[in-house]
Amino acid sequence: MTARTSADRGRAVRARLLAAARELVSEIGWNAVSTRNLAERAGVHAGLVHYHFESLPALLRQAATEAMRTTLDESATWLSRADDPADGVEALLNDLDRYAADDPASLLFVEAYLAATRDPVLRAEIAGLMLGLRHDLATALARAGHPAPEATAVVVLATFDGFMLHKGLDPELSAATIAPVLRRLAEAGAGVGSESAPPADVGPDPNEPKGEQR
Amino acid sequence: MTARTSADRGRAVRARLLAAARELVSEIGWNAVSTRNLAERAGVHAGLVHYHFESLPALLRQAATEAMRTTLDESATWLSRADDPADGVEALLNDLDRYAADDPASLLFVEAYLAATRDPVLRAEIAGLMLGLRHDLATALARAGHPAPEATAVVVLATFDGFMLHKGLDPELSAATIAPVLRRLAEAGAGVGSESAPPADVGPDPNEPKGEQR
């Protein structure tokens, strides 16, 4: 139907397995994904998992980093286009609403963060992406004259993942609930107290230096 | 040494198992805790797990809810004593520093929230405790004249758990980084935009009504 050569069919299988991994991680948790229920979800023979991927953890790592990379690419694009102070946060709020809406993927990032805590390989990949996004957000805030861009970026991103977590406990939560508060945080207006964080200094991007984009 | 009667020894075993569960959930994850590695950590025979507890999930549920209940009791006490507007958040920041400090337990709540998403029984228990804390915080903020107590409480609590999550990826994060931003959020001063949330209305406590305290 869609595939003609064997290589094409192999590519399709890999894509189906990665998609099934994204779904299952959100639904039943990172550690509950097994070769067999993963293959069943993908509509594929269980033996194919270890033919196309080095191991089950390697498959999950690839699924998580790919999903995160595509999501963050969109966010980064929006962030770079944001001129208005709060536009950066607004762009991310857009993301939040999109992910909170379709439950199937809403917990993928939280699961990935937790798994990364215990898997050094995954952690290196995930942490790089996360710090890159944080840097982009902090830069956007600094460009808008925000007095504490780094600390605010940390809080905004932490709020996003925490929100996903709490939404599992309280389904009535919606992005609209927290949006006004986050918007206020992003406003360049009021200071944040001079105890910490010099006015505006974001530091070098931990990722950009390398020519690895796409 | 410590135990004399068999009932005393049984109580001690239960306590050791629950303590071991708290440790292991943080270290290796909720789903990775097994009867055998749990018993080994507790220094106890594996068969005792199913003698003292109905099942492994039941043990983990009890460990998580007990840990959460004791923590939230302290927070609630501090919150009720807070007169100053930002004192409530200050009290919670105290908690945050305490938990971020000793890594062994820092991920327990995050793991419990995630597990609660997929376990209706655990979810009922955990969600009740979480909503209770949120209500206490919102009440404290409203008492201080905060314009958007509920939304702010949601954001502050989400930030806490998100912070724990991100700290696993970026160990340089400390509570001091986000404290100024959260303090600013808790200030009664600036409005939050009138788009949502009527000035100050917190609603009934979802827990207190029942005479179940302690």
Added chain:
DNA sequence: AATCGACTTGGGCGATCGACCAAACACTAG
């Protein structure tokens, strides 16, 4: 038609899992 490489299949390996059980143990009350 013969060959080749990529992919797929079904089966099986040892290990670990949650749960259960009968027997042994420890201690108290009568």
Added chain:
DNA sequence: CTAGTGTTTGGTCGATCGCCCAAGTCGATT
């Protein structure tokens, strides 16, 4: 000393796990 209660032990059950492999299928190349 006996009976009774609560705890502990060692072992076992069926199920599932990640991973591996020999044989088979299928389209592309020659």
